[in-house]
Amino acid sequence: MNLERYNYSTVNNFQDFIFYSDGPKGKIKKVIRYTKIRDNPVTYNLAFGDENRAGLISDSVTSNNKDKDMILATVANTINVFCNHYGDHFIYAEGSTPSRTRLYQIGINRLWEEIRKDFMVWGYKNGNWEDFKSNVNYEAFLVKRN
Numbered sequence: 001m002n003l004e005r006y007n008y009s010t011v012n013n014f015q016d017f018i019f020y021s022d023g024p025k026g027k028i029k030k031v032i033r034y035t036k037i038r039d040n041p042v043t044y045n046l047a048f049g050d051e052n053r054a055g056l057i058s059d060s061v062t063s064n065n066k067d068k069d070m071i072l073a074t075v076a077n078t079i080n081v082f083c084n085h086y087g088d089h090f091i092y093a094e095g096s097t098p099s100r101t102r103l104y105q106i107g108i109n110r111l112w113e114e115i116r117k118d119f120m121v122w123g124y125k126n127g128n129w130e131d132f133k134s135n136v137n138y139e140a141f142l143v144k145r146n
Contacts, residue, residue, distance in 0.1 A: 003073035003114055008032075014085040017078040018051075023065030030071065031057045032078050034091070042089040043142075044082070048075060049096075059096040072107040076115060083145045094140035101139060108141070109134050120144045 008019035017032040033047040049059035079091055095101030105123075108115060112134065115121065122129045123138030132141070 005073040021065045023067045025065045028063045046093045088145045091143040
């Protein structure tokens with residue numbers, strides 16, 4: 001993907017990625033964490049959010065720093081780096097609330113032409129996985145690098 005993104009650092013053997021959102025609300029520390037949730041097929045959960053005072057990921061905070069496309073591009077870029085180290089496995093993503101999942105979907109829609117160059121994306125709806133389509137409300141997403 002050739003999208004503007006934030007620089008990030010990796011920790012925990014390329015399973016955690018840290019970067020700072022920079023906008024009207026200042027610099028906000030963001031954390032992306034990949035955790036294996038299934039062995040067959042190998043699937044990793046993608047957790048993402050602001051780091052809270054306890055050092056944990058808070059996925060319910062809305063920082064509204066006016067940089068959501070750069071944040072999504074940064075998250076997508078870490079998928080590539082993660083896959084370089086762990087293989088082209090499935091990555092599962094779901095928002096902490098339906099409205100947050102909807103925000104992720106809006107971001108995917110907006111950047112779809114770039115995303116689909118590097119990734120296959122599926123949406124989960126009514127108990128089934130289907131190829132990602134615009135204007136469909138999904139409950140979760142699966143991503144796999146091409």
